[in-house]
Amino acid sequence: xxxxxxxxxxxxxxxxxxxxxxxxxxxxxxxxxxxxxxxxxxxxxxxxxxxxxxxxxxxxxxxxxxxxxxxxxxxxxxxxxxxxxxxxxxxxxxxxxxxxxxxxxxxxxxxxxxxxxxxxxxxxxxxxxxxxxxxxxxxxxxxxxxxxxxxxxxxxxxxxxxxxxxxxxxxxxxxxxxxxxxxxxxxxxxxxxxxxxxxxxxxxxxxxxxxxxxxxxxxxx
Amino acid sequence: xxxxxxxxxxxxxxxxxxxxxxxxxxxxxxxxxxxxxxxxxxxxxxxxxxxxxxxxxxxxxxxxxxxxxxxxxxxxxxxxxxxxxxxxxxxxxxxxxxxxxxxxxxxxxxxxxxxxxxxxxxxxxxxxxxxxxxxxxxxxxxxxxxxxxxxxxxxxxxxxxxxxxxxxxxxxxxxxxxxxxxxxxxxxxxxxxxxxxxxxxxxxxxxxxxxxxxxxxxxxxxxxxxxxxxxxxxxxxxxxxxxxxxxxxxxxxxxxxxxxxxxxxxxxxxxxxxxxxxxxxxxxxxxxxxxxxxxxxxxxxxxxxxxxxxxxxxxxxxxxxxxxxxxxxx
Ligand code: SF4
Numbered sequence: 001x002x003x004x005x006x007x008x009x010x011x012x013x014x015x016x017x018x019x020x021x022x023x024x025x026x027x028x029x030x031x032x033x034x035x036x037x038x039x040x041x042x043x044x045x046x047x048x049x050x051x052x053x054x055x056x057x058x059x060x061x062x063x064x065x066x067x068x069x070x071x072x073x074x075x076x077x078x079x080x081x082x083x084x085x086x087x088x089x090x091x092x093x094x095x096x097x098x099x100x101x102x103x104x105x106x107x108x109x110x111x112x113x114x115x116x117x118x119x120x121x122x123x124x125x126x127x128x129x130x131x132x133x134x135x136x137x138x139x140x141x142x143x144x145x146x147x148x149x150x151x152x153x154x155x156x157x158x159x160x161x162x163x164x165x166x167x168x169x170x171x172x173x174x175x176x177x178x179x180x181x182x183x184x185x186x187x188x189x190x191x192x193x194x195x196x197x198x199x200x201x202x203x204x205x206x207x208x209x210x211x212x213x214x215x216x217x218x219x220x221x
Numbered sequence: 222x223x224x225x226x227x228x229x230x231x232x233x234x235x236x237x238x239x240x241x242x243x244x245x246x247x248x249x250x251x252x253x254x255x256x257x258x259x260x261x262x263x264x265x266x267x268x269x270x271x272x273x274x275x276x277x278x279x280x281x282x283x284x285x286x287x288x289x290x291x292x293x294x295x296x297x298x299x300x301x302x303x304x305x306x307x308x309x310x311x312x313x314x315x316x317x318x319x320x321x322x323x324x325x326x327x328x329x330x331x332x333x334x335x336x337x338x339x340x341x342x343x344x345x346x347x348x349x350x351x352x353x354x355x356x357x358x359x360x361x362x363x364x365x366x367x368x369x370x371x372x373x374x375x376x377x378x379x380x381x382x383x384x385x386x387x388x389x390x391x392x393x394x395x396x397x398x399x400x401x402x403x404x405x406x407x408x409x410x411x412x413x414x415x416x417x418x419x420x421x422x423x424x425x426x427x428x429x430x431x432x433x434x435x436x437x438x439x440x441x442x443x444x445x446x447x448x449x450x451x452x453x454x455x456x457x458x459x460x461x462x463x464x465x466x467x468x469x470x471x472x473x474x475x476x477x478x479x480x481x482x483x484x485x486x487x488x489x490x491x492x493x494x495x496x497x498x499x500x501x502x503x504x505x506x507x508x509x510x511x512x513x514x515x516x517x518x519x520x521x522x523x524x525x526x527x528x529x530x531x532x533x534x535x536x537x538x539x540x541x542x543x544x545x546x547x548x549x550x551x
Pocket of ligand 1: 394395401402420458
C-alpha cells in the first residue's frame with residue numbers, strides 16, 4: 001500500500017471514537033465484526049460469489065482513524081472478518097491492503113462514492129494485487145449494501161427504535177464533525193497565516209527574477 | 222444523416238450499475254457477459270444470464286434498451302462461447318448486440334436476422350468505405366466510431382453513409398485507433414483486443430517512495446505524484462517519461478474525455494448516439510455521469526449550451542479533454 005498511515009489522519013469524530021475504543025476488549029469488537037459479517041453474508045451472498053475466481057481472497061482493511069484493522073477472508077462457504085490490533089499481522093497472507101478513513105471506507109462499501117475517484121484524489125490508498133482490489137471493489141459495488149439496514153434487519157419489529165437511535169446518533173455525528181472542523185481551523189489558523197505570507201513572498205521573488213533583464217540573470221547565476 | 226436529439230448509451234458492469242444508469246436517465250445500457258466474450262472481462266464484473274434477464278426486465282419497464290457487447294475476437298478453433306453469447310442475448314430479448322469479429326457478425330446475421338447488430342469500436346472502422354462494407358455484408362445498423370476522428374471527419378462520414386454512428390462522450394481517453402496499440406501488450410503481454418483490457422490491474426503496483434506515490438505497470442515506472450497531486454491510473458500512454466532530459470507527458474496527460482461542451486457540434490455532424498465509457502467504474506460514478514449527461518443532452522436538444530462542470534470531481538487527474546474531436550493533440 002502507499003503509506004497514508006504515515007500521514008496524520010484528519011481530526012474527526014471517528015478519530016476521537018478510536019481513542020475511546022482503545023481500551024475496549026478485543027472480544028467485544030470481534031463479536032460486533034462477526035455480527036456484521038453474518039449480516040453481509042445473509043443479505044449479499046453475491047459479493048462473495050463474484051470473488052470466486054480469485055486465487056487469494058484475503059484483504060487487510062485499515063481504517064486510518066481507528067486503532068485497529070480488519071482482516072477480511074472472503075472465501076465461501078464461511079467468510080470471516082477478524083479484528084487485528086495495530087501491531088498485529090494477519091494470520092494468512094493478504095492479496096492487498098486498503099487504507100482510508102472509516103467514513104470513506106463505509107461510503108465505498110455502500111456504493112455512495114466512486115472508488116477510482118477516491119483513489120485519484122488520494123483519499124484511499126491501496127497496496128498489493130490491484131486485480132484483487134478491483135475485483136473486491138466490483139463485487140461490493142454490485143451489491144446494494146446498506147450497512148445499517150443490513151445489521152438491523154434481523155431485529156425485526158425491534159429494528160424501529162434502533163433505527164431512531166441511529167438517526168439521532170447520525171445527527172450528533174454530523175454536528176460533532178462540524179464542531180471539530182471549526183476547532184481544527186482555529187488551531188491551524190496562525191500556522192496557515194504564516195504559510196500564506198511565506199507563499200506571497202516566494203511569489204514576489206519569482207516575479208522579481210522573471211522581470212530581471214536576461215543578461216543580469218545570466219551574470220548572477 | 223441529419224442531426225437530432227442524441228441517444229445516451231450508458232455502461233453497466235453490474236446489475237446495481239444498470240439500475241443506477243436507468244434511474245439516472247439512460248436511453249440505453251450496454252453490458253457484457255461474465256466471460257471472455259466481452260472487452261471488459263474484469264474479475265467481479267459483468268452479468269450472468271439470469272442477471273441479464275432481470276436487467277432487461279428492469280430496463281424495459283422504464284423504456285430503456287439493453288445492448289450486449291460480445292466484442293472480443295473468438296479464439297481460433299473455439300467460437301462456441303461467442304456464438305452462445307449471441308444466442309443467449311437474442312433469447313433473453315436484448316435490443317442489440319455489439320460485435321467486432323466478421324465471423325460472429327455473419328453468424329448473428331444468419332441465425333438471428335431480427336437482432337440488431339452494432340459494430341464495436343474494437344473493429345476500428347474509421348472511414349466510409351470500411352463502414353459501408355460492414356453494412357452491406359452484415360446488415361450492421363450502427364457503428365461505434367474510434368476515438369481518433371475530428372468532428373469534421375465524423376460529419377463527412379455521416380454524409381457518406383446511411384448507418385447510425387455512435388461516438389465516445391465521456392471517460393477514459395484512448396489516443397490510438399482501438400486495438401492497434403501495442404503498448405499494453407509490450408509491457409504486460411495482455412492487449413485490449415484479445416484480453417479486453419489495456420494496462421490490466423493485475424500488472425499494476427502503487428508504492429510510496431520519498432513522499433511521492435509511484436505507479437508502475439509491469440516493470441515500468443509510469444508516473445510519480447507529489448503529495449496532494451491528483452493521481453492517475455498507470456495507463457502507458459498517460460505516463461510521465463524523461464525525454465531530452467525533461468520529465469513530461471509524452472503522449473497524453475491523465476485526462477478524461479468529455480464532449481459535453483461540443484454536443485451541439487456532434488448533433489450537427491449527424492451523430493445518433495453518445496457512449497459513456499466506464500463499465501469498470503462504480504455505480505456512484507455511473508449515476509453521476511449519466512445524470513449530468515442527461516441534463517446536457519436535453520439542454521443541447523433545446524438549443525442551449527450544455528454545462529457539466531460538476532463532472533470534474535470524477536475525472537482522471539481532475540482534468541477533461543475533447544480529445545481528437547477538436548484535434549488538440551494530433
Ligand atoms: S495504452 Fe493508451 S492508446 Fe494504447 S490502448 Fe491503452 S489507452 Fe489506448
